[in-house]
Amino acid sequence: GSVVDRALINGSSTVSGARLATARIPGADEGAPVSRVYGTARIGGTLIWATRFEEEATRERSGAKATGGSQTETFQYFANFAVGLCEGPIACVRRVWADGQEVDLTAIEMRVHVGDETQLPDPLIEAKQGEGKAPAYRGLAYVVLDRLPLEAFGNRIPLLQFEVVRPVGTLERQIRAVTIIPGATEHGYHTVQVTEKTAEGxxxxxxxxxxxxxxxxxxxxxxxxxxxxxxESVAVVVAWFGTDLRAGQCRILPGVEVETRRDESTVWSVAGVVRSNAHRVSLSGGGPAYGGTPGDASVLAAITDLKARGLKVFLYPFVMMDIAPGNGLADPYGQTEQASYPWRGRITCHPAPGLAGSADRTALARTQVEAFASGADGYRRMVLHYAGLAVSAGGVDGLVIGSELRGLTQIRDETGKFPFVEALVTLASDVRALVGPATALTYGADWSEYFGYHPQDGSGDVLFHLDPLWVSPHIDAVGIDNYMPLSDWRDEDLAAANPDGFRSCDDRAAMAAQIAAGEGFDWYYASEADRANRLRSPISDGLAGKPWVFRAKDLQGWWDNRHYNRVGGVESAASTAWLPGMKPIWFTELGCPAVDKGANQPNVFVD
Structure with a gap:
């Protein structure tokens, strides 16, 4: 009787949830075709291996302890399987969709086998099949999903699709160095998640x-x-913002997208400047015109991560001009106001060279340059900050002390000297004192700047103005941002012969022939009207028979020869301190817009 009483009064029960009796695993049909991907494609896959679903039971007790209560038993199912994708080798799987919804790949375990001829069996497949009994599927790119939770998919393997990247050709394997631009992102370089509070909870x-x-x-x-x-190498661009094209009024400041962020998990700070005191980036199209300056914490994290990946690290301080439309600022080039969001290479003296009353070739030019370089919010502060940050990071492989500041390097004082070039020489020395001999230093000259200054004032001057910088013992290489033209293709060339032998706009062999030929080597366009009408002027040197002096593309001629300035059309008897081949040439930037006819003028960013 007592047994019956306990069962009725104090008994417990177990309630079981839905449970799979069987699970049918779809398989590959023998002879199913293997896809071949060119570039990037979203494709399905073929199930090539799977185990039985793993079942995991969970029991939860409810009700009063004294009365025994009841138990609820639920079941979860997990799938282990492999999906063949396409012919290998591939580079990566960029994204995955399950039943049409993108999968958070950080929430599951998925291993990608790229499909080369040396890949080994997947460890899970080998563990299940036995050592030496698992296929490696060489030549086939495939993925293995390890214990994929199936509850969200109705306890079945979902329909999967994969965005596969498979480079074709040889370019990608030849790339040794990359510059990460534009470098305007407050926390984008951080290796841990940075959050801000948007509302309570x-x-x-x-x-x-x-x-x-x-x-x-x-x-x-x-x-x-x-x-x-x-x-092998990555240059990390870190951008500050210039506020004016007039050198004497231009401040170089770290900037932010917004003035406040609530409960920012990693507080933004650059060179001791906090968010509330930073330059607020101007608005364009309803949002910030640029991202903010990368926070120092994120730059340090990025350097650490790049080193851990086995890459060489170059720091690249960079100036972006944050001058919005309707700025009302006096324009050194004589317009009603300064151009909006201009190129940093247009920072110059006020008024600019060639205009009436120009400060160029006066003592005022030096005063304006010194204000730009050494003022409280001057250029030196930015570069020296990153030199110090490089030291804090345990050192970097290289640092670029500036780039494409053509409008500044070409300014002369009343004695004919170039004060900003002198400032760069001094800056290189000061950076060297901070970073030591192991860090390579350079300046990334614009491709139209590196080889000399030819003022268009009828003087006949030819000045190797950057040579004092290139020969500095603290500069390790001649840096060039290389955006030289490689074609002169027009739509009408489809019906008529292209004068440079191009058969199409992307004629690879013809472009290769233009590396040391064509525009900037054999000829130039004297005006935009000449460009529109294809009226070419030959590049020659009637004075000394040295056409390489005027050829931006003639790197070999510039590098192999001594340099003699010409003043008033007369070549100096003594050369500059440059010696043939004394420093290597580095392309600190190299690129071309990926648009129709982009190779005609790679320096033009059409966005």
Whole structure:
């Protein structure tokens, strides 16, 4: 009787949830075709291996302890399987969709086998099949999903699609160095998630806009290294903002997108400047015209991560001009106001060279340049800050002390000297004192700047104005931002012969022939009207028979020869301190807009 009483009064029961009796695993049909991907494509896959679903039971007790209560038993199912994708080798799988919804790849375990001829069996497959009994699927790119939770998919393997990246050709494997631009992102370089509070109980991640990695930085670098497997060096661009094209009034400041962020998990700070005191980037189209300056914490994290990846690290301080439309600023070039968001190479003296009353070739030019370089918010502060940050990071492989400041390097004082070039020489010495001999230093000259200054004033002057910088013992290489033209293709060339032998706008062999020929080597356009009408003027040197002096593309001629300034059309008897071949040439930037006829004028950014 007591047994019956306990069962009725104090008994417990177990309630079981839904449970799979069987699970049918779809398989590959023998002879199913293997896809071949060119570039980037979203494709399905073929199930090539799977185990039985793993079942995991969970029991929860409810009700009063004294009365025994009841138990609820639930079941979860996990799938282990492999999906064949396409012919290998591929670079990476960029994204995955399950039943049409993108999958957060940080929430599951998925291993990608790229499909080369040396890949080994997957460890899970080998553990299940037995050592030496698992196929490696060489030549086939495939993924293995390890214990994929199936509850969200109705306890079945979902329909999967994959965005596969498979470079074709040889370019990607030849790339040894990459410059990360534009370098305007408050926390985009950070290797951990940075959040801000958006409301009570809610927050958003500032540096994660992808579902393939914990941060945008990790996603970008992982993909970069998979696409460019022979990558050796990365230049990390860090941008501050210039406020004026007039050198004497221009301040160089770290900037932010917004003035406040609530409960920022990593507080933004650059060179001791906090968000509330930083330059607020101007607005354009309803949002910030630029991202903010990368926070110092994120730059340090990026340097550490790049080193851990086995890459050489170059720091690249960079100036972006934050001058909005309707600025009302006096224009050194004589317009009603300064151009909006101009190139940093247009910073110059006021008025600019060639205009009435120009400060060029006067003592005022030196005064204006010194204000730009050495003022409280001057250029030196930015570069020296990053030299110190490089030391804090345990050192970097290189540092670029500036780039494309052509409008400044060409300014002369009343004695004919170039005060900003002198300032760069001094800056290189000061940076060297901070970073030591192991860090390579250079200046990234514009491709129209590196080889000399030819003032268009009828004087006949030819001045190797950057030679004092190139020969400085603290400068390790001649840096050039190389955006030289490689074609002169017009739509009408489809019906008529192109004068340079191009058969199409992307004629690779013809472009290769233009590296040391064509525009900037054999000829030039004297005006935009001449360019429109294809009226070419030959490049020659009637004075000394040295056409390389005027050829931006003639790197070999410039590098192989001594340099003699010409003043008033007369060549000096003594050369500059440059000696043939004394420093290597580095392309600190090299590129071309990926648009129709982009190779005609790679220096023009059409956006």
């Amino acid at each position: 809610s927050a958003r991640i500032l540096n994660r806009n992808t579902m393939v990695a914990e941060t945008d930085w990790q996603a970008s670098l992982d993909e970069l290294q998979s696409i460019c497997p022979n990558l």
